[in-house]
Amino acid sequence: MTERHVTVASRLGLHARASARLVHTANSFKSKITIRRIDNGRAVDAKSIFGVLMLAATRGTALIVSASGTDEVAATEVISTLIEASDGGKG
Amino acid sequence: MRVRREPAVRLEGQAVSAGIATGRLFRIDIAGIRAYPVEITRKEIPRELDRLRRALERARNQLRQIKRKLEAEVGGHQARIIDAHLLMLEDRAFTVEVRHLIRSESISAERAIKSSTDRMLVACSAIRDPYLRERGMDILDVAGRLLGALSGNGRPPAYGLPKDTILLADELPATVVAELDYRRVRGFATRTGGWTSHASILARSLEIPALSGLDVLHPALRTTAPAILNADEGWLLVNPDPHQLRQFQSGRILSKSDPKRSNRHSPPRCVTRDGAEITLRANILLPEEAEGILHAGAQGIGLFRSEYLSRQSRVTLPDELAQLQIYRRLIKAAGPFGAAIRVFDLIPPSSVEQTGIIPRSDLGSRALRSLLEHEEIYRTQLRALMRAAIDGPLRVLLPFVSGIEELREFRRLMTETGQALAREGIHHASALPLGVMIEVPAAVLMVDLLASEANFLSLGTNDLIAYLLAVDRDTARAGQSHSALHPAVLRAIAQVISTAGRRDIPVEVCGEMAGNPLQSILLIGLGATTLSLAPSRLPLIRSAIRSVDLSVVREMAGRAVASESVTEVERLLQSVWPPPAAVPKAQVRHQG
Numbered sequence: 001m002t003e004r005h006v007t008v009a010s011r012l013g014l015h016a017r018a019s020a021r022l023v024h025t026a027n028s029f030k031s032k033i034t035i036r037r038i039d040n041g042r043a044v045d046a047k048s049i050f051g052v053l054m055l056a057a058t059r060g061t062a063l064i065v066s067a068s069g070t071d072e073v074a075a076t077e078v079i080s081t082l083i084e085a086s087d088g089g090k091g
Numbered sequence: 092m093r094v095r096r097e098p099a100v101r102l103e104g105q106a107v108s109a110g111i112a113t114g115r116l117f118r119i120d121i122a123g124i125r126a127y128p129v130e131i132t133r134k135e136i137p138r139e140l141d142r143l144r145r146a147l148e149r150a151r152n153q154l155r156q157i158k159r160k161l162e163a164e165v166g167g168h169q170a171r172i173i174d175a176h177l178l179m180l181e182d183r184a185f186t187v188e189v190r191h192l193i194r195s196e197s198i199s200a201e202r203a204i205k206s207s208t209d210r211m212l213v214a215c216s217a218i219r220d221p222y223l224r225e226r227g228m229d230i231l232d233v234a235g236r237l238l239g240a241l242s243g244n245g246r247p248p249a250y251g252l253p254k255d256t257i258l259l260a261d262e263l264p265a266t267v268v269a270e271l272d273y274r275r276v277r278g279f280a281t282r283t284g285g286w287t288s289h290a291s292i293l294a295r296s297l298e299i300p301a302l303s304g305l306d307v308l309h310p311a312l313r314t315t316a317p318a319i320l321n322a323d324e325g326w327l328l329v330n331p332d333p334h335q336l337r338q339f340q341s342g343r344i345l346s347k348s349d350p351k352r353s354n355r356h357s358p359p360r361c362v363t364r365d366g367a368e369i370t371l372r373a374n375i376l377l378p379e380e381a382e383g384i385l386h387a388g389a390q391g392i393g394l395f396r397s398e399y400l401s402r403q404s405r406v407t408l409p410d411e412l413a414q415l416q417i418y419r420r421l422i423k424a425a426g427p428f429g430a431a432i433r434v435f436d437l438i439p440p441s442s443v444e445q446t447g448i449i450p451r452s453d454l455g456s457r458a459l460r461s462l463l464e465h466e467e468i469y470r471t472q473l474r475a476l477m478r479a480a481i482d483g484p485l486r487v488l489l490p491f492v493s494g495i496e497e498l499r500e501f502r503r504l505m506t507e508t509g510q511a512l513a514r515e516g517i518h519h520a521s522a523l524p525l526g527v528m529i530e531v532p533a534a535v536l537m538v539d540l541l542a543s544e545a546n547f548l549s550l551g552t553n554d555l556i557a558y559l560l561a562v563d564r565d566t567a568r569a570g571q572s573h574s575a576l577h578p579a580v581l582r583a584i585a586q587v588i589s590t591a592g593r594r595d596i597p598v599e600v601c602g603e604m605a606g607n608p609l610q611s612i613l614l615i616g617l618g619a620t621t622l623s624l625a626p627s628r629l630p631l632i633r634s635a636i637r638s639v640d641l642s643v644v645r646e647m648a649g650r651a652v653a654s655e656s657v658t659e660v661e662r663l664l665q666s667v668w669p670p671p672a673a674v675p676k677a678q679v680r681h682q683g
Contacts, residue, residue, distance in 0.1 A: 011377065011400065013223055016175040023178050048184035049175060050211060053226050056218040 001068040002076040005038075006083045013058035014083070022082050023049045031069025033079060038062040046079060057083075097330040100311040104280065106322040106630040107291035109359070109387040110300030112278035113339050114255035116316045116329070118307075119267075129199035139193050143186075143200040146240035151180050153236065157269045165296040172229075172265055172289055179233045200241055208234040228288075232264035252276065257318050257327075259307055265289030273297055278320040280327055282307045286380060286627045295383025302327055323359050323388075324634045359388050361633045367641040369615055371633060372428070372623040374601055378417050381424035384626050388633060391428025393623020394488065394549070394601040395421055397472065398435045408435075408468060411475045418479035429484030431526065431549065431599075431623075434472055434501075436490040437465060458491035462500050469501070473508040480520035488526045488549055493533040495540050501525065502544075530554035530602075535583045542594040549623075550587055552602025556580055575604050576660040581617065581652045588618040599623055608635035609668055615641065616648025643667055 010018050026033050026046040033046035035055060039062065044051030046065070057063060063083060067075040131139055154177050161170040179185065185207060192203035208230055215227035252258075252271070257278040268279075268290045279301035284290050294301040300322035311329045319328045319339045328335070361369045372393030373384040381392060400409050400417065409417070421430045436458045462469060476487060489501055502525060512519045527534065527541050530551030534541060542548060556562075556574045574580070584600075591598035599621040604610040606624035611632045614622060624632055647667050651660045 013220060015223065016226055016229055017171050020171070020175040020178050023182075024174070045184060049178040049182050050185055050230075051182075053223070053229075054211065054214055056220060056223050058220045058223065 001066055002072040003064055003066040004076050004080045006063050006065055006080045008057045008059055008061045008063065009084050011059055013061070014052055014055065016053070018082075019049055019052040022079065023047060023052055025082060026075070026079060029067070029069070029071050029075040029078075031067040031072045031075045033065070033067045033075050035079075035083075036064045036066070038064060097311065097316065099331055100309065100329045102305050102309060102312075102327045102329070104302035104305040104325055104327060105285075105627055106301070106325045106387075107284065107286050107288075107303045107627065108279070108294035108299060108301035108383065109322050109630060110278075110298065111323055111339060112257060112300045112320045113336060114257045114277040114318065114320075115253065116259050116280075116312055116314055116318050117252060117256040118259040118312070118314045129202055131193075131197050131199055133197060136194055136197065139200050140190060142241060143189065143193065143203075146200065146237055147180055147186065149240040150233075150236045151177060153240070154180070154266070157266055161269050165293065169265075169269075169289070169293060169296065173269075175229060176233050176236075176266060179230070180237070201238055204234055204237055204241075228262065228264055232266055235264075236266070257320050259312055259314075261307055263290040265293060268293045273299065278302075278322070280305050280307065280312075280320060286625075292379065292382055295386060298386055323630045325630050359633060361388065361636050363615070363636055363639055363641040363644075365640045365642055367615075367620075369619075369636050370621040371629055372431075372599065372601075372621065373626045373629070374606075374623050375421065375626075378420050378424075380626060381421050381430075384424060385426045385428075387626055387629050389428075389626060389629060391425040391484075392421060392430035392432075393599050393621070395430060395432045396436065397432055398437060408471070411471050411478075414472060414475035415478050418475055418485065419482050422479060422483040422485055425483070427484070429486060431486040431488045432476060433488040433490050433528065434459075434469060434476075435465075437461065437468070459489060459497040459501060460491070460493075462497065462504075466504065469504060470508055473505055474512060474517075474519075477505075477509060477512060477519040477521070477523060478517065480523055481518055485520070486524045486526055486547065488528060490528045490551075491531060491554070492527045492529075492541070493531045494537055495544060498525065498527055498541065498544055529587050530558075532559045532583070535559075535587060538587050538590045539594075542590050542596055545596065547596050548587060548591050548598040550584060550598065550600045550602065550619075552580075552584070552600065552604040555583065555602070559583060575607075575610055576613075576651075576657045576664070578652065578654045578656070578660060581613070581648075581654075581660065584614070584619075585617050585648075585652050592618065597621065606632060608632060609664055611635055612639055612644050612668060613648055613651065613664065616644035616646075617652070618645075618648075638669075639667060 008014060014022065023046065034043050035046050035052065036043040037055060037057065042055065044055050046052065065076050065080045065083065154173055158170045158173040161173065188207050189203045192198060192206055193200060211230050212227050215224060215230060218224040252275045254275045256276050257280060258276055259280050261281065262283040263279060263281050276299060278299060279294055281303050282305055284303045291301060291303065300320055302320060302322050302325065305327060316329050317331065317336060319331050319336065361371050363369065370390050371388060372391050373389035374394045375381045375392050376396065376399060418432060421432065476485060479485060489498060492498060505523065509519065509521045524546035526547040526549050527545040528549050528551045529535060529538060552575065559579055560574055560577055562574060588598055600614050600619045601623040604614060605622035606628035608631055611622055612635060615636060622632065644667055647663050651663050654660045654663065
């Protein structure tokens with residue numbers, strides 16, 4: 001299993017559009033990908049839009065991305081990068 | 092012979108998309124998902140699962156269609172929110188749960204969907220962040236669509252709208268707005284949904300007048316009741332008398348006869364009764380808010396507080412390219428009038444996070460006072476600003492300035508940045524107009540010097556009031572009108588405006604005073620000709636200014652500056668405000 005600590009950078013948090021992009025991307029990997037909030041331990045499946053929305057991660061929320069499977073390293077890397085990307089222009 | 096009419100009722104609301112519309116009310120219910128307490132037999136389970144599968148397919152097709160319609164009519168950015176809805180329909184966590192509920196509890200697909208989405212809605216309503224909490228709306232929207240699809244409803248519900256409809260709803264999901272036959276919809280009236288809700292943004296893109304914050308449950312608001320919706324002034328008049336209706340109908344023909352053609356429709360002008368034109372601009376908090384401000388009557392952006400891009404220092408600041416994209420977007424929204432972008436007003440982060448207020452000890456390093464320490468941050472921001480300025484007029488505003496050195500330092504940085512960009516062969520605009528925020532009392536005392544080197548001034552009344560009267564910002568806000576009317580504040584404002592006038596440089600007012608009708612009158616009396624305010628306040632301030640004579644408020648303001656006390660200023664203001672009614676009066680009577 002690969003893990004990484006990340007912080008939500010988008011001004012609006014993981015909002016509808018950002019979550020959609022994240023879930024789309026997560027579904028392109030074979031690994032099981034989980035996102036966990038550090039503050040309350042709540043964990044959700046990164047491939048579920050409802051899960052990601054229910055995480056209610058606002059800007060600055062500290063999260064742990066973990067993946068296990070054949071492409072876990074790439075999955076952790078890419079999903080973490082998305083969470084840490086600020087809203088460069090398109091929300 | 093007199094025709095019996097229903098009594099006229101006037102309701103106030105917040106304008107979220109400007110314009111005036113006349114038509115008949117049509118109420119739609121979206122939020123009210125009915126319960127489907129239908130239990131099924133074991134044998135019926137496969138049939139129920141099959142219905143669910145087909146409904147999911149149908150709902151997906153509808154959403155894809157909506158997405159294409161949005162892409163064609165308002166652009167890809169808005170269309171992207173449909174992606175989230177599509178993903179919800181494809182979400183395995185959701186579909187697996189619904190299937191499981193149908194099987195394990197022998198219930199209809201409708202009831203299983205309702206049970207599953209209700210649980211999520213409860214969780215959603217507990218979310219503290221207001222923006223994310225609004226996502227409950229998306230869940231409700233998707234659930235509603237799925238239930239519609241289950242009942243075999245392949246046609247979007249809005250197809251049957253009568254023409255000249257003023258749509259009335261508790262709330263309007265974006266997908267419902269997107270599906271409407273716009274040629275038939277004249278206006279939106281809702282209870283919830285602020286300036287930045289998806290539906291409001293769409294309404295502005297489509298140039299359909301919209302009001303929010305209305306008491307939509309008022310008994311007079313019946314489907315088919317005639318109404319005038321005035322989003323320029325923020326009211327809905329139900330059952331107007333025929334004379335009023337005719338007046339506005341003819342007005343509508345002038346300004347918005349065809350929403351598809353009204354790109355040429357110029358925003359309402361803000362002119363006093365004696366013909367003095369006042370420029371209104373928009374204060375923008377989030378880039379999303381900037382869309383549609385021209386149509387709302389703003390002449391560009393008067394203030395974008397760029398530090399919102401980096402509220403907390405735990406999070407890295409957006410890099411040059413990310414900033415560039417945001418500034419370009421703002422310039423585009425601001426149109427020919429341009430945008431004033433205030434550079435990062437960096438506040439030492441640790442203390443802000445904990446208490447939400449700025450302790451006095453940290454003020455010393457706020458904004459440009461720590462320019463040398465943060466030179467790299469401002470260099471990056473300047474690069475993005477200078478590159479973006481190729482696209483259109485862009486002004487740079489410096490916050491929290493107390494003396495001339497900060498301005499000179501920043502100008503040096505701008506020159507250096509321009510040289511660096513030139514060396515790298517990067518296309519950029521070289522000398523951007525540099526403005527100074529007048530919000531620290533010291534800047535008022537130094538204003539003659541600042542005005543001789545700055546390209547424009549911008550009065551930030553919130554901080555100015557707080558620091559001038561030595562009250563903290565929250566107190567200043569709570570007792571806003573009281574503090575803002577202090578003669579010391581008026582003298583400071585008058586001094587800044589007259590100095591700028593002598594030096595022949597523009598001065599704008601961008602604090603909360605500009606968005607308060609009474610105080611905006613006082614400001615123009617003090618000589619202000621440009622006010623910048625929250626977009627949602629534009630109609631209110633425009634109608635306030637249109638109702639007074641500049642000569643009268645000038646005279647009043649002159650005496651206010653010489654007043655001894657707040658009480659005296661208040662009395663003077665009462666002599667000119669409220670003015671003789673300028674808005675059509677309706678008997679506010681309730682039915683029954």
